[in-house]
Amino acid sequence: MLSPRQLFLQHQAQTTDFPLLLEVERAEGVFMYGPNGERYLDLISGIGVSNVGHRHPKVLEAIQDQLGKYLHLMVYGEIVQATPARLAHALAQTLPASLDNVYFVSSGSEAIEGACKVAKRFSGRTELIAFNNAYHGSTQGALSLNGSESFKRAFRPLLPDVRHIKHNLMEDLQQITSRTAAVILETVQGEAGVRVPDQEYMQALRARCTEVGALLILDEIQSGFGRTGTFWAFEQCGIVPDILTCAKGMGGGMPIGAFISRQEIMHSLKNDPMLGHITTFGGHPVSCAASLATLQVILEEGLLAQVPAKAARFKERLVHPAIKEIRNLGLMMAVEFESFDILKAIIDNAILKGVLTDWFLFCDNSMRIAPPLTITFEEIDEACVLVLRAIEEEVRF
Incomplete structure (x- = not known):
């Protein structure tokens, strides 16, 4: 029997030559889980969709x-x-x-x-x-x-x-x-x-x-x-x-x-x-x-009142010489790097570490950060540590 990945590649229309190909078995809160226990912290909410997290009760x-x-x-x-x-x-x-x-x-x-x-x-x-x-x-x-x-x-x-x-x-x-x-x-x-x-x-x-x-x-x-x-x-x-x-x-x-x-x-x-x-x-x-x-x-649940402090936490933690600028209004954020090639390497590395981010269609040197509004400060800290590790491994000064 063909695997879901094989069926996806053979029969489901693709939008790029390099889909992420993450296999997700279930999702809850800010996390998505793969069939073999992989865990991904979702920093993009399905591109701004899961504002209250995945599968809110x-x-x-x-x-x-x-x-x-x-x-x-x-x-x-x-x-x-x-x-x-x-x-x-x-x-x-x-x-x-x-x-x-x-x-x-x-x-x-x-x-x-x-x-x-x-x-x-x-x-x-x-x-x-x-x-x-x-x-x-x-x-x-x-x-x-x-x-x-x-x-x-x-x-x-x-x-x-x-x-x-x-x-x-x-x-x-x-x-x-x-x-x-x-x-x-x-x-x-x-x-x-x-x-x-x-x-x-x-x-x-x-x-x-x-x-x-x-x-x-x-x-x-x-x-x-x-x-x-x-x-x-x-x-x-x-x-x-x-x-x-x-x-x-x-x-x-x-x-x-x-x-x-x-x-x-x-x-x-x-x-x-x-x-x-x-x-x-x-x-x-x-x-x-x-x-x-x-x-x-x-x-x-008072999620609106929490947005400024959570956005500030990201900006406080995401500090690195490779980051040129962070633009945001609330938890709609763009983290700018020198080029798409640098950013793509960081995104791919972060996925291996268990953090899902993305770039923007018309600004491909900036990382998209738009997590569920329900994300906790502890989850923000975890995500930032992993993203910074990915940056360290991919950017040489």
């Missing part, structure tokens, strides 16, 4: 409870289901009053697609403005917004009427005009290597969108659900978007996403044409149950 309990009732019933928006309705209400309670209408989808990319569609439909305009080094997903619409030409040139032609401007540059805001349907920005640029815009810039962006009647879409697919120390990263900017997208950390390990706005904007999808955005599995009750439990865990 309250998330598992919520999933099990929903499994005893029903699974998929009907395409999105036709049948009243208690769990999605309660999740929508709970999300609204974390947000300003103007963000009170939630459309559930299956992924972050679909959240971006829906947000851009509703922005075009409501505004009657066609131009979308995104940013250099932005990452919003891999479907063709989301890919059109991405800011790295090397990542998308093989798939052109993409969406027309998409403009890119420089991140955090005041002068470029003048390119937002009365033709612009929406400006879409990651509140913290993720795949660019954790780039946090100035607060003054964010406020000027908000003011410019308001001035010309363009909608402001903030992408919090990576930064939402407590990752940065507030439930939503935009809370730290002093602004409110017109449309918000989320996914990744909102599901507690289950697939789910959403785009959120005010009713006036969202209702424009109901007519001309009706069913302006439809999805079969969006708002799946099991995913919504997991998401609601995740939201409650973050708030009830």
Whole structure:
């Protein structure tokens, strides 16, 4: 009989020529375990997904409870289901009053697609403005917004009427005009290597969108659900978007996403044409149950208040001449090295020592650190010791 590794390589589509090929038998908390007792401390949370850790007991309990009732019933928006309705209400309670209408989808990319569609439909305009080094997903619409030409040139032609401007540059805001349907920005640029815009810039962006009647879409697919120390990263900017997208950390390990706005904007999808955005599995009750439990865990277990001190602990411990800079907003962190070759050797060595890290798509000389918010200070210390050992073994001065 073929092993899981052989089946994976023969029959499961690959995304690179060098997959990690870690075999994971089970996971719990901040750890993943291999079939032969290997233990890996997960410093990337499935790329910002497992914000409350792997298999949090309250998330598992919520999933099990929903499994005893029903699974998929009907395409999105036709049948009243208690769990999605309660999740929508709970999300609204974390947000300003103007963000009170939630459309559930299956992924972050679909959240971006829906947000851009509703922005075009409501505004009657066609131009979308995104940013250099932005990452919003891999479907063709989301890919059109991405800011790295090397990542998308093989798939052109993409969406027309998409403009890119420089991140955090005041002068470029003048390119937002009365033709612009929406400006879409990651509140913290993720795949660019954790780039946090100035607060003054964010406020000027908000003011410019308001001035010309363009909608402001903030992408919090990576930064939402407590990752940065507030439930939503935009809370730290002093602004409110017109449309918000989320996914990744909102599901507690289950697939789910959403785009959120005010009713006036969202209702424009109901007519001309009706069913302006439809999805079969969006708002799946099991995913919504997991998401609601995740939201409650973050708030009830006080995880937000712990983020600054845990981020500070990483920065205190990760000190080495090979580390050029550490950028972060909360536990969304980038540790910069001289080159990709150096970083890749460190990542591979750290895996052998039992710590899983990663790099960024558009910043391949920086190590991604985005652990579960539940990580303890002792686990942070353990992870940092092992990463520093990997650095020592791979970098010579």
